[in-house]
Amino acid sequence: MDTAAALPPGSTADGATATTGRARLLSRARGLRGPRLDPYWLALVLFALYAALSVCRYRRMASMSxxxxxxxxxxxAYAHFQEPVADLKGPGANILGDHFSPITALLGPVYRVFPGPVTLLVAQAALFAVSAVPVTxxxxxxxxxxxGLAIGIAYGASWGVQRAVDFDFHEICFAxxxxxxxxxxxxxxxxxxxxLCAAPLVLVKEDMGATVAAIGAVIVIRTWRTHSVRITPLAIGLMVFGVLASALALGxxxxxxxxxxSYDYWNKVGGGGDQTGTIPFGTVLRTLLWILLPTTGLLALRSPLLLVAGPTLGWRFLSHxxxxxxxxxxxxxxxxxxVFLALTDALARTRDSRRAWLVSYSRQLPAAVCGAALALSSALPLxxxxxxxxxxxxxxxxxxxxLLGRIPDGASVEANVGPISRLTDRCRVLWVGAARGVEPDYIALQEPERSMDEVVAYARQLHPGATYEPYGSTSGYFVVKRR
Incomplete structure (x- = not known):
């Protein structure tokens, strides 16, 4: 058959091909706007925001701790297959003797390829952003x-997530x-x-075993009515596993x-150590309302999933x-x-409620919590x-x-918060006042209220057996060098 004869009058084969190509592109573009991709687009946007916030804070040397x-x-240390020593906790201190967080070793290969603190911040931003996918x-x-998209946006902009992104790096980014x-x-x-998703939580921190047990309890509650012969025993086993994992880590x-x-944080339980033993009732009430009111409109209280928050809140009441x-x-x-997934569960449960006011309230709540999260963001890190x-x-x-760049790689440095982020990727850094017999090559301090003479005198006080001399100072930062 003649191709030209098959085409409409005034058209050409090239024109038909171009039209087909445009149609394919439009079809693909419509696919990218499909509802199934909403969670992933949202996660991508959140990752960009979280990473920008963290990296910009790092660039300004505005670390909080x-x-x-x-x-x-x-x-x-993990990246180089070494014992995870964190000298900031004390010379030669193994981080597993402080908190049980071996899951952070997963970042070792990434750090080996991209060494530096920014790698940790970007990885944390990615982990927080990915968490928006299942929620949405x-x-x-x-x-x-x-x-669903409103719930996802509210979650991504929630004050709890924003504060965590703004707080440098912490192992909870895996939890x-x-x-x-x-x-x-x-x-x-x-x-x-x-x-399977709950079990690895015991590798995030020693107290997460209780949360794993709570998840097991929720599964038991939700499967009990169905008389599931297989699932309920496994869920009970998960509860036992969580309790035993925490006991093993702590004991x-x-x-x-x-x-x-021993475990250094037992003194936080029951008001021991430096704690007063009492948290004002107003502080407790305000925090609980912040957790439940702007995020869920209190409707999350209708979901058994909220039991999973019990251990985290329980530790707070115990620690004071x-x-x-x-x-x-x-x-x-x-x-x-x-709380956001408890809200989702509660909204689904109340959809067929006989109480008209509750149905109406639940219909408006996703937009309300989304609006609240965005409005509150004006006073939050984003x-x-x-x-x-x-x-x-x-x-x-x-x-x-x-100034800090003049300190040679591999040197031992005693420092406080300010200089740390520019030194830990290439020096042995110890916490000021906790060198425990180690006489560092340098002492680097952020002390805007002190003079160089005072810093030298302080170095002499820290290490009476060593002599330190001025090495440089600028903008409230001081570096002294051991002779």
Whole structure:
């Protein structure tokens, strides 16, 4: 058959081919806008925001604590197949004797290829962003595309996640996606997947075994009515596994790696150590309301999934440490996937309620919590991304980096929070005042209220047997060198 004869009048073979090509491109573009990809697009946007926030904070040398340095020391050791020593916790201190978080070794290969603290920050941003996928996906499945996306946005912008992203690096970045995928599987009644996602939580931190046990209890509750012969015993086994894992970590593993043969944080229980033993009722109430009200409108209380938050909150009541209460730190990040998926479960449960007001309330709630999360973000870390100063490295920081860059690779340095992030990837860094007999080659301090003479005198006080001389100073940072 003649091809030209088969074409419409005025058209050509090339034109038909071009039209077909455009049609294919449009079809693919429509596919990228499909509802199944919503969770992944949202995760990609969140990753960009989280990474920008973390990396910009690092560039400005605005670290909030020594945690980034501690984890970099441990992961750097893992990357080179060495014992995970974190000298910031004490000379030769094995990090497993402080907290049982071997899951951080998974970042070792990545760190080996891309050494430096930024690798940890970007990896953390990716883990937090990935956790939005199961939250959004199951919410859309149970509630519809629009409401599911609203829940996902509210989760990604929640204050608990934002505070964790803003707080340098912490091992909880592994717990958050594991919890999200686990509870998604629970809501979809994929019990084996739920238990497989729950089990690795015991490798995140020593107290997560109790959370694993709570997940097992939730599975028992949800499968009890179906009289599942296989699942219920396995869920009970998961509960036992979680309790035993925490007991083993707290009673055997951590003391075995700890130089004192004990667990350093027992003094936080019951108001021991430096704790007052009492947290004001108003502080507790405000924190609980922050956890439940703007995130779920209190509707999460109708879901048994909220039991998974019980151990995390229980530790807080036992410890009486005021750092665990309030909204300024990263400790509530692990609660965010729990409360948002509990909200999703509660919304699905109330859809067929006989109470008209409850049905109406539940219909409006996804948009409300999304709006609340976005509105509250104006007072939370992500809002900093709207400020020009966030992306600018101050001249003072450049001067400090030049000063710290003069310290040779492999040197031992005693430091406080300020200089740590620029040294742990290439030096042996010890915490100021905790060198325990080690006379470091250098002492680097951020002390804007002191003079060089005072810093030299302080170095002499720290190490009476050594002599330190000025090495350089700028913008409140001082470096002294041992003769």
């Amino acid at each position: 020594w945690d980034l340095g501690i984890f970099e020391q441990a992961i750097r 996906r199951v919410a859309a499945r149970l509630l519809g595309r629009g409401r 958050v996606p594991l919890l999200a995928f686990c509870l998604e599987a629970v809501l979809r009644e994929r019990w084996y997947a739920a238990m 055997v593993i951590i003391p075995g790696f700890n130089g004192t043969g 440490d005021d750092h665990y209460w309030g909204t300024d730190w990263h400790y509530s990040a692990v609660l965010m996937p729990v 809002y900093d991304l709207t400020k020009e100063a966030t992306y600018r490295k101050p001249p003072e920081v450049r001067a400090v980096e030049r």
